[in-house]
Amino acid sequence: MLKTGWVQGSEKAQGARRAAVIGGGIGGLLAARVLADHFEEVLLIERDHFPEGAEHRPGVAQARHLHLLLKRGLMVVERLFPGIREDLLAAGSHQVDQGADYRILYRYGMAPDKPHDLDILTFTRPLLESTIRRHLAVQPNVRFLEGFQVAGLATGDDHARVTGVRIVPRRHAAGETEEQILQADLVVDSSGRMSAAPQWLEEIGYSAPSETEVDAFWGYGTRLYEVPAGWKADWKIFLSMNRPPYQTRAGIIEPVEGGRWLVTLAGVMHDYPPTDEEGYLAFARSLASQEVYRAISQAKPVSKIIGYRRLSNRLRHYEQLSRLPQGFVLVGDSVCSVNPVYGLGMTLTSLTVEHLETSLLASRGGRDLDPLTFQKAIGKLVMGPFAMTTGEDLRWPATQGGEITLKVKVMHWYLDQVIRLIPDSPEVYLAFQKVNHMLEAPESLFRPATLFRVLKQALTPAKAPKPLAAPAAAPAAVEPRASAVSLRR
Ligand SMILES: Cc1cc2nc3c(=O)[nH]c(=O)nc-3n(C[C@H](O)[C@H](O)[C@H](O)COP(=O)(O)OP(=O)(O)OC[C@H]3O[C@@H](n4cnc5c(N)ncnc54)[C@H](O)[C@@H]3O)c2cc1C
CATH class of the missing domain: 3.30.9 (D-Amino Acid Oxidase; Chain A, domain 2)
Known part of the structure; x- marks a missing residue:
């Protein structure tokens, strides 16, 4: 692993294809593995220095909190890194x-x-990340570039294609910029929730995406x-x-x-x-x-x-942009970051990387990859989970953003009925958990076995769920709801 200092071998080898991944969190590590099958060289650029073992690092402050990985x-993760379960259990x-x-x-x-x-x-979370890192490090064509921050995208004169990234060492003397361009044929942004990609796009003449936050x-x-x-x-x-x-x-x-x-x-x-x-x-x-x-x-x-406390749901609508430069795509939290209470984030991130894998296979290793088509598919992929987490958050009267539509009301009612059935029905519980673990689509809860029980319960007035009374003094922070927040247009 490269530790500090100037990037050696930053020039691409003649005729070799290189991919650059921005961020060495969960999405970046998985993306690097997937890209390694299609590019001669994969550079994983991370602003932190990776610790040797399962220790914390500043770039993923959330890692100190409980991280459940859904099935x-x-x-x-197991498919991309065979044997990882055994290693995690051994650790x-x-x-x-x-x-x-x-x-x-x-x-x-x-x-x-x-x-x-x-x-x-x-x-x-540090144990998960460090174990994945160890598995990734054996890929001969993956290089970890630690302690370098991506500061922007590099393009040709017409800005039609991203040709690499601008990087600066994380620690440099005041007044020194020491910026360097790393060339790449494909740049994948996986720099997480605080990704600066909207600004990077604006800097090269593209629009920033609008955002929905709940x-x-x-x-x-x-x-x-x-x-x-x-x-x-x-x-x-x-x-x-x-x-x-x-x-x-x-x-x-x-x-x-x-x-x-x-x-x-x-x-x-x-x-x-x-x-x-x-x-x-x-x-x-x-x-x-x-x-x-x-x-x-x-x-x-x-x-x-x-x-x-930074736990809102936030979706950046790259799928709604009218144009994106060639050679640049985004995965993981940089596109969609959901309230972690529902435990979906890493799983959703891994699914966006799976889509990258499929897209690489379908586009001659990324040569014909159309970024807009890619982001539209990612938008579609994250839309259901985003609707689920925001829908659940809309049950709370103080929630800001989003809208309680008729569909949300119906989902609230139906899911409430399902949750009511759980204590007495192992079958309904299993069906519910399969959705929770993203093994089944939410629509599977409308299959006859669950639907029948829901309707039967709903038609039995004595078993209707008891509404919770409002507390005598409502939590101080319960303020009137505001409608959808779109932060950028
Ligand atoms: C409190 C909390 C608890 C959570 N609990 C769960 C849970 O139980 N289950 C679950 O599945 N998910 C959980 N999540 C969500 C999960 O952490 C994220 O969904 C997941 O980490 C997203 O992966 P990512 O690769 O997109 O971003 P990250 O894992 O955040 O990685 C981004 C990486 O990019 C690096 N980086 C950023 N900018 C730059 C730059 N300019 N140049 C170079 N490197 C850069 C960062 O240092 C970091 O290493 C939780 C989140 C929070 C906040």
Whole structure:
């Protein structure tokens, strides 16, 4: 791996095709693997220096918080990096059966305790990333360029095609620019939620995409604990859900490598978990279930409590642009970043990379890749999950952005009925989890087996869900809703 200093061998070899990936997070690592099958050289450009092992780095501040990889995402990662499951397990990851080991208190009761064939691996995000990095590093044509920040796109005189990226060393003396151009035949932006691609496009004469943002004002508070010796429970992961529209608090505990628990408490509508000892424990005790509190009140904390508040859903509409330069595409959070409470982000990112893989195969290794067609397909791919996460966030009265359309109201009603069925129906629970893990489309919940149960329940008035009363004093932050926020036009 290149560490610091000036980029050696920055010139492309004569006749060789090179791809450049911006960002070495989950999307960038997967994209580099996929590109390695089609390009003589793949440069993975990351502003951070990668740590040797499963340690944190500044570029992915979210990595300190609980990161569940859904089954569909795990399948993509395992396909691209065979043997990674074994490596994660050997490093201390836990395999969890969604039905038998993952206990969830939904708003109408506990999920059934019955094994599924849906398995999950638990790990800290740094362990996942470092394990993927190790697998990627054996690709002979992938080079990691660490400590360099992409500052813009390079083009020819007519700006019709991106010909590379402008990079600067992350640490350089004041006043020195030390900018360098790295040539590439294809540039893939995977620089995450804070991607500067809209500005980069404007700088070379293109329009920035419009954005849709929907924010229910969620906040996380996360801490690691040592699992107490002799600890016994009927769960490996426990999740206590909140209940819209007014019961704002949720919490989850999972085992991770190193004999530790990773605990994330979450609150919506500005009800942020405190980051002081006493407040954190009190928040845990106020959840609908006492289980997370019971566990952590007996355990030794082994980290600080870390807060996080940038959790809105944000979609950049590259698919609506009328033109994009050739040789430049975007994947992952740089296009669509969803509220992580639903655990979709890495899986969605991996699906955008899968689309890159398919597109490379269909375009002679990217030679005929049309960026607009590509982004339209990505827009289509992320639209359903984005509608799902924003739809759920729209249940909270303080949510800003988005619109409660008739379709959203119907989905709210129907999903509420499904969630009500969960405690008494392992079949409905499995169907629901298959959608949750992105193995089935949401429409699968309208198949006769579930639809029939929903209708039967809805027509039985005695079993109608009890509405939650508004709290005597509504959370201070409940402000009137604003309609769709489009930040850029
Ligand atoms: C608090 C929180 C909890 C989450 N929990 C979950 C979860 O449980 N499950 C789940 O699936 N998802 C979760 N997510 C979402 C998940 O983190 C993202 O969806 C995922 O990381 C997106 O991958 P990415 O590669 O697009 O971006 P990232 O993983 O964020 O990577 C972007 C990379 O680009 C680098 N970079 C940025 N700009 C530049 C530049 N100009 N030049 C060079 N490098 C650059 C950054 O340093 C970083 O390494 C969570 C997110 C948050 C905020």
